[in-house]
Amino acid sequence: MSDPLAEMVALLQPAARLVKLVGAAGAWGARRVETGQPSFCAVLDGHPVLTLQGEAPLPLAPGDFVLVPATWEFTMSGAAAPPAAAFERAPLQLGPGEVRHGDPEGEPDTRFVIGHCVFGAPDAALLVSLLPRMVHVRGDARLASLVELVRDESRAQRPARDVVLARLLEVLLIEALRSADGTAAAPGLVRGLADPRLAAALRRIHAQPAQAWTVAELAKESALSRSAFFERFSAAVGMAPMEYLLAWRMALAKDLLRRGACRIAEVAQRVGYSSASTFSVAFTRHLGVPPARFARDGTTSSASPLQ
The missing domain is CATH 1.10.10.60 (Homeodomain-like)
Known part of the structure; x- marks a missing residue:
């Protein structure tokens, strides 16, 4: 029997562009403007708030995973709304693949892994139009393990790194899409398969x-x-x-x-x-x-x- 979800993700040809560990403390905020490429976020600690352009703020908790197949603009901040200036401050680079927002001295009370990807398929927009605008999954251990594998592989320089990352991202996307509540998803393939x-x-x-x-x-x-x-x-x-x-x-x-x-x-x-x-x-x-x-x-x- 054909598997539409797996076929769709395979055709998209996902590849990792950047995967990093983000820590935050105090009053902090981050803003990113993208050009339609996919992003994902996995919360490890704390309760950040994600606001996707055109959507209501989404409070997140440890164990939450968010996938946005086509990101345009979003902000992340602490649970307490920070001053506007907080979004203009550049994060502190702690090392390869790790940054800090907010108070650079305090112990981070929020940690999350964020990944920015690309879809290699020509006219990927045609396929993305069949997916939900945002997927939010709570407390899925399999997703957490996959995110950690993606992060680990992205930081290493092992042979065949890009091939391994591409396969891991395919599995990550499939797992996220099939773990979502399809009946509540925006119109698209996931909701149809539900x-x-x-x-x-x-x-x-x-x-x-x-x-x-x-x-x-x-x-x-x-x-x-x-x-x-x-x-x-x-x-x-x-x-x-x-x-x-x-x-x-x-x-x-x-x-x-x-x-x-x-x-x-x-x-x-x-x-x-x-x-x-x-x-x-x-x-x-x-x-x-x-x-x-x-x-x-x-x-x-x-x-x-x-x-």
Whole structure:
């Protein structure tokens, strides 16, 4: 049986950019502006407050894990709101991969591991759009162990370090996404998989992307009427069933083309198109460049139409 979550994370090609241990004491605050790349945080001690742009402040506790697949701007601070000037102070660098916020002399009352990553997939935004905006998990020992392994590997200079980090991050992301309360997640793949009826259809799409699926056939897989399935799928996943199918086919096609795994005609067949010409028209319309050029350059000329 196909595993949509594992396939999605593997296609994203996560890699660690920076993993560090952060300590804080007294009145402190940190602000980071990103460019849409993923971040994660694991709280070891204390009760920091995370405020993601556009979201209500989120009080955190020891054992909490937060994943943000596409970070734009966020702040972290102590439980007591610090003065505005605290966010402008640069942290003290204690050593490789370790910084201190707030009082540099006092014993830190807050400690957390924070990681900033990159997704290597071309147009990763298309895949990220199918994930929740933020994942918050409380007290998961497996996640804590994975974070420690990521931190340890990021600080070492062992052979094959980048390969090991990439695999650890894949496992970390999968564990975080499947540990989340899918029923409470924002619309996306995680919420869709939390619904047993919709999960059946999603697994069929991922297992047989070349199948000439119709809404009626997918509704039958979910044991729902056509109209009930369409409404339920659209609300949970955030897009209509055929739109999701197209997005997944295009993601698979881009991966095959990028890797040079097969000729364009075979790519077309593997993602559900009867000929190379019909596939080329669809690929160009939705991604802005023809498949031959994408295979050569590995990029698209415009943002994903799903954004």
